Amino acid sequence: MQYIPNILFAILLIVGVGYFVQNVRKLTRNIKLGKDVDRTDNKSERWKNMAMIALGQSKMVRRPIAGFLHIIVYLGFVIINIEVLEIVIDGLTGQHRIFTKVLPDSVYGFLIGSFEVLAVLVLVAVIVFWIRRNIVKLKRFLSAEMKGWPKSDGNIILYFEIVLMTLFLVMNASDLHFQHAGHGNVISQYIAPLFEGNADMAHIVERTTWWIHIAGILVFLNYLYYSKHLHILLAFPNTWYANLKPKGQFTNDSNVTKEVKLMMDPNADPFAAPAEGEDEGEPEKFGASDVMDLNWVQLMNSYTCTECGRCTSECPANLTGKKLSPRKIMMDTRDRLEEVGKNIDANKGKFVDDGKSLLNDYITTEELWACTSCNACVEACPVNIDPLSIIIEMRRYLVMEQSAAPMELNNMMSNIENNGAPWPYNQMDRLNWANED
Amino acid sequence: MNVPTMEQLMAEGKQPEILFWVGSAGSYDDRAKKITKAFVKILNKANVDFAVLGPEESCTGDVAKRAGNEFLFQMQAMMNIEVLNAYEVKRIVTCDPHSFNCLKNEYPSLGGNYEVIHHTQFIKELMDSGRLQSVGNTYKGKRITFHDPCYLGRANEVYDAPRDVLGLLNANLVEMKRHKATALCCGAGGAQMFKEPEKGDKDINVLRTEDALKTNPEIIATGCPYCNTMMTDGIKAKEKEDSIIVQDIAELIATAQDS
Ligand code: HEM
Numbered sequence: 001m002q003y004i005p006n007i008l009f010a011i012l013l014i015v016g017v018g019y020f021v022q023n024v025r026k027l028t029r030n031i032k033l034g035k036d037v038d039r040t041d042n043k044s045e046r047w048k049n050m051a052m053i054a055l056g057q058s059k060m061v062r063r064p065i066a067g068f069l070h071i072i073v074y075l076g077f078v079i080i081n082i083e084v085l086e087i088v089i090d091g092l093t094g095q096h097r098i099f100t101k102v103l104p105d106s107v108y109g110f111l112i113g114s115f116e117v118l119a120v121l122v123l124v125a126v127i128v129f130w131i132r133r134n135i136v137k138l139k140r141f142l143s144a145e146m147k148g149w150p151k152s153d154g155n156i157i158l159y160f161e162i163v164l165m166t167l168f169l170v171m172n173a174s175d176l177h178f179q180h181a182g183h184g185n186v187i188s189q190y191i192a193p194l195f196e197g198n199a200d201m202a203h204i205v206e207r208t209t210w211w212i213h214i215a216g217i218l219v220f221l222n223y224l225y226y227s228k229h230l231h232i233l234l235a236f237p238n239t240w241y242a243n244l245k246p247k248g249q250f251t252n253d254s255n256v257t258k259e260v261k262l263m264m265d266p267n268a269d270p271f272a273a274p275a276e277g278e279d280e281g282e283p284e285k286f287g288a289s290d291v292m293d294l295n296w297v298q299l300m301n302s303y304t305c306t307e308c309g310r311c312t313s314e315c316p317a318n319l320t321g322k323k324l325s326p327r328k329i330m331m332d333t334r335d336r337l338e339e340v341g342k343n344i345d346a347n348k349g350k351f352v353d354d355g356k357s358l359l360n361d362y363i364t365t366e367e368l369w370a371c372t373s374c375n376a377c378v379e380a381c382p383v384n385i386d387p388l389s390i391i392i393e394m395r396r397y398l399v400m401e402q403s404a405a406p407m408e409l410n411n412m413m414s415n416i417e418n419n420g421a422p423w424p425y426n427q428m429d430r431l432n433w434a435n436e437d
Numbered sequence: 438m439n440v441p442t443m444e445q446l447m448a449e450g451k452q453p454e455i456l457f458w459v460g461s462a463g464s465y466d467d468r469a470k471k472i473t474k475a476f477v478k479i480l481n482k483a484n485v486d487f488a489v490l491g492p493e494e495s496c497t498g499d500v501a502k503r504a505g506n507e508f509l510f511q512m513q514a515m516m517n518i519e520v521l522n523a524y525e526v527k528r529i530v531t532c533d534p535h536s537f538n539c540l541k542n543e544y545p546s547l548g549g550n551y552e553v554i555h556h557t558q559f560i561k562e563l564m565d566s567g568r569l570q571s572v573g574n575t576y577k578g579k580r581i582t583f584h585d586p587c588y589l590g591r592a593n594e595v596y597d598a599p600r601d602v603l604g605l606l607n608a609n610l611v612e613m614k615r616h617k618a619t620a621l622c623c624g625a626g627g628a629q630m631f632k633e634p635e636k637g638d639k640d641i642n643v644l645r646t647e648d649a650l651k652t653n654p655e656i657i658a659t660g661c662p663y664c665n666t667m668m669t670d671g672i673k674a675k676e677k678e679d680s681i682i683v684q685d686i687a688e689l690i691a692t693a694q695d696s
């Protein structure tokens with residue numbers, strides 16, 4: 001009988017972690033629906049970027065208030081979770097605070113004491129975050145794409161953190177043994193008097209908070225997949241695999257290069273059969289109309305997005321009332337990718353055409369054509385997401401597959417084709433300026 | 438104006454120090470041509486041995502690429518690369534950050550490998566090597582604010598060269614709140630120059646002009662022909678064209694040299 005709690009605990013742990021592993025599998029499968037792109041060059045710079053931007057939060061602190069609060073939450077959360085290690089060992093072995101037996105009192109006290117202080121700081125930071133979202137109503141949390149689930153999600157995360165931190169402190173406060181030992185109860189000693197003199201109640205509270213705390217962490221772990229909070233894991237690979245080239249450099253589509261070379265080569269026979277071994281399959285589609293046409297880094301970007309809106313708040317199109325919002329581009333990409341993923345789940349591992357696409361059903365052409373390609377969104381993103389590359393891929397599809405550019409742009413492009421300039425001037429007149437005064 | 442072409446130099450068996458890529462705006466647009474000429478003046482004064490392609494130059498294809506027409510871009514690029522490589526061009530300078538970005542970053546993988554610099558970088562070079570003719574005090578003490586072109590700044594992280602060159606003028610440089618990496622676009626990039634904006638509540642160039650006006654400038658300095666047009670229009674929209682000048686850095690330097 002005495003092993004029942006341990007067995008229950010093990011089951012809880014296996015279910016929680018097992019479900020999480022399944023979610024991670026789904027996540028990686030969905031990301032791998034994207035096209036291949038090689039981002040493994042220059043490893044040392046990649047490690048450096050990850051260390052600076054994700055671990056070191058260097059782009060977060062460009063907004064000092066949000067950045068500072070976030071560092072508290074981030075560090076606090078990571079460090080306090082060392083405590084989870086003890087909880088897991090205790091839970092599996094039926095011990096109580098096993099680290100007190102291994103570590104000297106002073107060390108254990110120092111650790112738990114730091115956790116308690118951090119827990120309070122995290123509580124404060126999270127409450128300020130909540131106030132910014134719900135009372136101060138910062139503009140970047142209020143745009144059209146932030147209605148409904150994204151808004152609730154933003155708050156749910158904060159409630160989660162509040163509950164987890166409170167549970168941690170109450171758990172320590174109601175642990176009479178820990179209180180009497182007096183090592184590290186820097187904060188909880190002020191809550192402890194509530195339980196003083198009622199050992200039974202204290203014990204019940206201690207056990208209850210202990211169980212809810214660990215269960216809460218497992219629920220939280222599994223909540224990640226359904227939330228912008230996935231960023232706490234993906235921020236790391238996302239910054240590692242981010243583009244290292246100058247931001248102005250757009251990719252040169254290699255399929256186009258092949259065709260253009262063929263067209264420009266006077267010796268090429270346009271009717272020639274493809275050489276032996278060359279695949280004759282369907283011609284490649286130019287640009288992107290759906291998530292499978294994007295590359296896997298772009299898809300990972302969409303799952304990493306924290307919906308913070310720093311991109312949108314710097315976007316010239318958005319600032320002047322246009323529909324375009326780079327944050328929405330990322331959220332739409334993720335939502336469509338999720339839809340495709342569910343479709344695959346429902347159809348035994350194969351995607352069955354659902355008559356929908358990222359273009360039009362999620363992102364409209366009006367949004368795509370409003371972009372000035374200014375890179376402000378890319379520069380602003382604290383986790384190095386690149387919304388612009390998605391916009392350009394989708395423009396490529398519109399222009400090269402559908403000839404659906406706005407009329408003025410079509411005029412501009414036929415001028416280039418005919419005269420080598422975006423305006424209808426004769427190429428022979430290119431040097432006329434030198435003879436005008 | 439003395440503007441040799443590559444063809445002429447080739448006939449004389451000469452190779453210039455640098456090719457000046459004029460670009461479509463710089464060749465045809467009335468406002469941008471003034472920038473082109475100002476830059477040539479600077480080059481001539483500094484005795485720079487340069488040449489242009491003239492009628493052999495064609496659109497870089499940059500704007501087609503931003504619009505999504507990768508085909509047209511790559512055709513233009515390959516045509517230009519053929520010409521540039523035939524003349525064995527090594528170094529290119531241009532007043533247009535869009536051409537600069539495109540030639541520098543997007544031509545190499547198609548076979549065009551050149552050292553490409555923006556005209557503000559080149560003027561800085563002339564300045565550092567002492568080749569730049571002295572600059573008068575025309576703009577001494579004037580309030581000048583510089584608008585960073587997206588394709589020079591964020592796109593290629595060139596922030597200092599234009600400011601260093603402006604420093605020659607002994608003017609009073611004032612920064613807008615959004616500058617360098619956080620500068621706001623003028624609204625012309627991404628092929629917007631060639632189309633009406635989407636529905637919104639304001640034009641981007643007007644918003645950017647408001648940024649500039651907050652610094653209370655006498656002069657708005659630009660480093661891109663498209664930005665120049667956008668800011669000029671913005672100043673007109675704000676009915677400030679009588680009190681505020683919008684000029685390219687090359688124009689400011691050339692004028693100051695004349696005094
Ligand atoms: C265990 C680690 C982390 C935790 C617990 C955590 C927690 C949070 C929380 C609670 C929020 C919501 C704040 C709000 O309501 O506005 C948030 C937002 C955010 N987090 Fe994290 N985070 C973690 C790791 C990271 C990392 C590594 C990065 C990479 C730079 C990052 C970047 C962001 C960004 C950009 C936001 C958007 C909020 C803003 O702009 O102010 N986070 N995070």
Ligand code: SF4
Pocket residue numbers: 311314315316317318324325326370371372373374375376377378387388
């Ligand atoms: S690149 Fe496009 S989407 Fe990004 S900030 Fe500029 S205009 Fe907005």
Ligand code: SF4
Pocket residue numbers: 304305306307308309310311312326327330380381382383384385387
């Ligand atoms: S793309 Fe980056 S900046 Fe934009 S909302 Fe997502 S995380 Fe924030």
